[in-house]
Amino acid sequence: MTHTIDAEAGDTADLPETMTAARLETSTGSFGLHEVPVPRPAAGQVLIRVDAAGVCLTDVHVLDGSLRAFTPDGGPGHHITLGHEIAGTIAALGPGVPGAWRAGQRVMPMSRQRCGHCAACTSMSGPCASLRTLGMDVDGGWAQYTLSAHHALVRVPDELSPEAASIVPDAVTVPYRALIRIGALRAGESVALWGVGGLGAHGVQIARLAGAAPIVAFDPRPQARLRALELGADLACDPADPAAPARAAALAGSRGFDLAVDFASRPEARDQAQSLLGMRGRLVLAGVxxxxxxxxxxxxxxxxxxxxxxxxxxxxxxxxxxxxxxxHRRLDISASVTRVYPLAEAERAVGLLAGGASAHVRVVLRP
Structure with a gap:
């Protein structure tokens, strides 16, 4: 059965009445596939037909309960559709969406979106006080359709596959912000990265693009270290190796590291990073x-x-x-998606990352 979104709501589109979504019951931790209504876009919103959605370690930790505090518990029976890495095609527009957007355009929504209503948003004076994360605060992209604010969209580059595009809003843009914006990395500065999986692998590429020298990657997984070297790291170490800090320090020289970025979100990584920073060194915490x-x-x-x-x-x-x-082909993420599963196998995709031994950069779901 289908229904039509009327012209007053934006573009007219024939849509199914219901869709499949991978949802978490927040009070119990129960996770599975559900048949739910296809949402209608409200004022300022865009309905996206999901083409691909990434699976992130953040999703794994939400499901295992270690990050449940980041997902509001609405009480018994309250569900949330997971997935904050999304690429899709505009299916319908809500009222008030600017004319720059139209049905059929390929888009990537920001993983964390401003509310548009707080004082900071309305005055454009600073960061939003009520950021909402897709797949945590509001329904995300592990579904056939999802909603996004129109002001949180970017067009997908023409040459990018849906699978590759889906990981850009998190696995590529977060390390860009960590290194370039927050870390203020400059050409010729030394940088060390802890955790070179989904985010850190792209962090190595971005550091090299920015002219960092040397670049040192720390990761306990041999495959991840090998990949870091292939992507441009000058040295890749197992952080548990007692000789690793001395090897890294020798490469950085007497000045120490200018920038250290923790993608691993582990206390021992932060301790090691602090010990290797040089004068006026900057530590950036990029993981949750x-x-x-x-x-x-x-x-x-x-x-x-x-x-x-x-x-x-x-x-x-x-x-x-x-x-x-x-x-403009300054970054190449064509090899970053290392496994693709149908939405029906979301639990299997999560399990692949949950063990911690996998060196996959990103696993992606296709609805």
């Missing part, structure tokens, strides 16, 4: 961290004028710039 963030040696941190920074989300301009880098 839980628990306490400790300064291992405050005297050293203080004397060397270290800084530590974290961030949540990114402005639309960052996603646009990354799309530009892909359009």
């Amino acid at each position: 961290c839980t628990g306490a963030i400790a300064i291992k040696d405050f005297g050293r941190f203080y004397d060397r004028e270290h800084t530590a920074a974290a961030f949540l989300g990114y402005p639309l301009e960052d996603l646009r710039r990354v799309a530009g880098l892909l359009t």
